[in-house]
Amino acid sequence: MHVTPNLPIKRPFPLRDHLKKELRMPVFIQNDGNCAAFGEATWGAAKGARVAILLTLGTGIGSGVIIDGKIFDGAFGQAPELGHLPIDSRSKQMCGAGHHGCLESCISKEYIKKMVERRLGKRLPLLEVENMARAGNKKALALWQDVGGYLGLAIGSLLNIFNPEVVIIGGGISPAFDLFEEAIKKEAAKLSFPSMLKQMRLVKAHLGNEAGKLGAARLVFENIKH
Ligand SMILES: [Zn+2]
Numbered sequence: 183m184h185v186t187p188n189l190p191i192k193r194p195f196p197l198r199d200h201l202k203k204e205l206r207m208p209v210f211i212q213n214d215g216n217c218a219a220f221g222e223a224t225w226g227a228a229k230g231a232r233v234a235i236l237l238t239l240g241t242g243i244g245s246g247v248i249i250d251g252k253i254f255d256g257a258f259g260q261a262p263e264l265g266h267l268p269i270d271s272r273s274k275q276m277c278g279a280g281h282h283g284c285l286e287s288c289i290s291k292e293y294i295k296k297m298v299e300r301r302l303g304k305r306l307p308l309l310e311v312e313n314m315a316r317a318g319n320k321k322a323l324a325l326w327q328d329v330g331g332y333l334g335l336a337i338g339s340l341l342n343i344f345n346p347e348v349v350i351i352g353g354g355i356s357p358a359f360d361l362f363e364e365a366i367k368k369e370a371a372k373l374s375f376p377s378m379l380k381q382m383r384l385v386k387a388h389l390g391n392e393a394g395k396l397g398a399a400r401l402v403f404e405n406i407k408h
Pocket of ligand 1: 265266277278279280281282284285286287
């Protein structure tokens with residue numbers, strides 16, 4: 183384990199060794215976003231894709247990249263951190279890791295809730311904001327499109343780097359996916375090559391909260407010594 187900005191663990195802690203000792207069984211550690219991407223790439227929205235990217239909105243913005251059917255986690259196991267791609271350098275909002283202007287600092291769940299309060303006058307559950315937009319409320323619809331715009335900025339850069347077959351949107355905002363799908367594409371188009379945008383399938387996560395567990399299970403079966 184290296185850094186866990188959204189968990190209350192401040193010092194390096196040998197989690198794997200600790201769990202191994204307590205549970206007396208093999209223990210593997212992998213990032214939840216990576217596991218969710220692996221689950222979606224095995225049984226879900228990105229099944230069969232050679233290169234797939236997952237962005238999932240929770241407390242922070244989790245992410246996972248699958249390359250050639252395998253989890254890409256960098257040279258030292260800390261990648262990818264796509265929620266921290268720079269989006270708005272003038273933003274004063276800060277993410278859990280202390281950056282100003284990264285994707286997470288613009289549209290983490292908490293910041294979307296603040297956006298709702300500021301624009302709609304009160305704190306509302308995201309489901310209600312979704313229903314309002316579907317009923318034709320212009321402010322609610324504009325809010326979802328702005329969320330899509332921020333995602334589109336990040337996805338435009340990701341297209342240039344990875345040229346993915348599939349980009350999956352998961353987590354708390356995915357039920358409203360159809361309300362901001364076009365806004366993502368519109369913004370991503372400003373930053374990427376038209377052919378890359380055309381080749382990408384932009385989809386909602388299929389496996390919901392099960393994706394991480396399923397991906398983690400596959401990892402164990404692949405790594406365990408029989
Ligand atoms: Zn950040």
